[in-house]
Amino acid sequence: MAHAHKLRIFRWAGGKTFKSNTVKIWWVLGFLSLVTAVEVILGIFKPEVLTKNYFVGMKLLNWIFIILTLVKAYYIAWDFMHLRDEKSALRRAIVWTPIFLVSYLVFILLYEADYIYNIFKNGFFAWDF
Amino acid sequence: MDTAVTTESEGTTWGGGNQPLNASYGKMMMWFFIVSDALTFSGFLVSYGFSRFKFIETWPIADEVFTHVPFFHGNYPMIYVAFMTFILIMSSVTMVLAVDAGHKMKKNKVIWYMFATIIGGAIFVGSQAWEWATFIKGDFGALETKGGRVLQFVKADTGERAALADFATALPEDRIKHESKNGIWYQEEGYQTSFSLNEVITGFKANPGILIRTETINEDGEKTLLTREQSLDRLSDAVRVVEGANLIRNEYGSRLFADFFFFITGFHGFHVFSGVVINIIIFFNIILGTYERRGHYEMVEKVGLYWHFVDLVWVFVFTFFYLV
Numbered sequence: 214m215a216h217a218h219k220l221r222i223f224r225w226a227g228g229k230t231f232k233s234n235t236v237k238i239w240w241v242l243g244f245l246s247l248v249t250a251v252e253v254i255l256g257i258f259k260p261e262v263l264t265k266n267y268f269v270g271m272k273l274l275n276w277i278f279i280i281l282t283l284v285k286a287y288y289i290a291w292d293f294m295h296l297r298d299e300k301s302a303l304r305r306a307i308v309w310t311p312i313f314l315v316s317y318l319v320f321i322l323l324y325e326a327d328y329i330y331n332i333f334k335n336g337f338f339a340w341d342f
Numbered sequence: 343m344d345t346a347v348t349t350e351s352e353g354t355t356w357g358g359g360n361q362p363l364n365a366s367y368g369k370m371m372m373w374f375f376i377v378s379d380a381l382t383f384s385g386f387l388v389s390y391g392f393s394r395f396k397f398i399e400t401w402p403i404a405d406e407v408f409t410h411v412p413f414f415h416g417n418y419p420m421i422y423v424a425f426m427t428f429i430l431i432m433s434s435v436t437m438v439l440a441v442d443a444g445h446k447m448k449k450n451k452v453i454w455y456m457f458a459t460i461i462g463g464a465i466f467v468g469s470q471a472w473e474w475a476t477f478i479k480g481d482f483g484a485l486e487t488k489g490g491r492v493l494q495f496v497k498a499d500t501g502e503r504a505a506l507a508d509f510a511t512a513l514p515e516d517r518i519k520h521e522s523k524n525g526i527w528y529q530e531e532g533y534q535t536s537f538s539l540n541e542v543i544t545g546f547k548a549n550p551g552i553l554i555r556t557e558t559i560n561e562d563g564e565k566t567l568l569t570r571e572q573s574l575d576r577l578s579d580a581v582r583v584v585e586g587a588n589l590i591r592n593e594y595g596s597r598l599f600a601d602f603f604f605f606i607t608g609f610h611g612f613h614v615f616s617g618v619v620i621n622i623i624i625f626f627n628i629i630l631g632t633y634e635r636r637g638h639y640e641m642v643e644k645v646g647l648y649w650h651f652v653d654l655v656w657v658f659v660f661t662f663f664y665l666v
Contacts, residue, residue: 234442242435253424256665275666282661293434293650303363307373315384322388326395342489
């Protein structure tokens, strides 16, 4: 059949070749659950090292959350939506288009929001009454 | 002039019948839809980020808003959403297994995996409805100032939140809610809070153990607690009592928080709901043997793509509404 599955994943951790697609899916589920559990535990305990230190205007903890979210998104798209098994041209068209557009949108809107925040804070503008 | 030049390659590469991306028309269109829908959701989430960065110092803290778990009393932030996330990922897994069984033409397996997927989706939508109901009902109640800021109450000795019922004094000023059947026809009041502004203010003055908490977040990442004198001073700004959240008022803090919460989780919940409906249609088609006769289960794969996309969006909603 035309449904050849690439069964070698987790290459960052040395790689693991699964004997069937079904087994691979259960491992991906385990991995996604683990990542979610880590997020929830960090969210409940909020270690001070991560909330007191900032990187590019955002708490380290929030950076960790966003990075872990992107990791989860990668595995959902690559294994559940089987982008891993699609032709690279299709995969690139699907993935890079939103990444490119959304990065721009994020940059421009958050930058503007920070500008408005400063107006509220430093401008002669009353809002807390 | 002869402009139509035929070459040998036209018959093979450009002559049609080729699938350079090795995906059928239906699958391509599903991806087309998913990419455009992903951009829609990105637009919503980024505008949430815009409003949040605009009011970065006064935005509600999610851990203090979503603290309930059904059938349990107490303060359990994040536990329930984590459960919802797990349910949705789990139903994604059963969907992948259904697609996998479809490739192997195992009809009965596809039926059972699709059934599990539908159940998972239904649990998720139900949880979402419960989450909304809890959010709308509210927790402790608060006051709103003339400028639209929210003042919440805290017990000075324990540092716990104080509900309005803990300190408000009942005054002999009962007013009956105006309903459409009385007086001028078709006019009615909106919701009425369980205590009037006057009752809350009187109760606050009579209870020295209650303090006011403002929306402003301090260096420790917590809401600022006022002293008793500051609290009494701030109390004079209050113009109304707020209980729960709706599109206009929100006892948890910034109104935009409630607006975005309703809009984005509502839009996502609608996607899950329509996903469940589409799954049910496909489910019955499988039982009727439609795809067995067609010779392939590609429809399951296509609806599966949509279902995983809904899961993918939830991963982002989870991060930006509950974690960050």
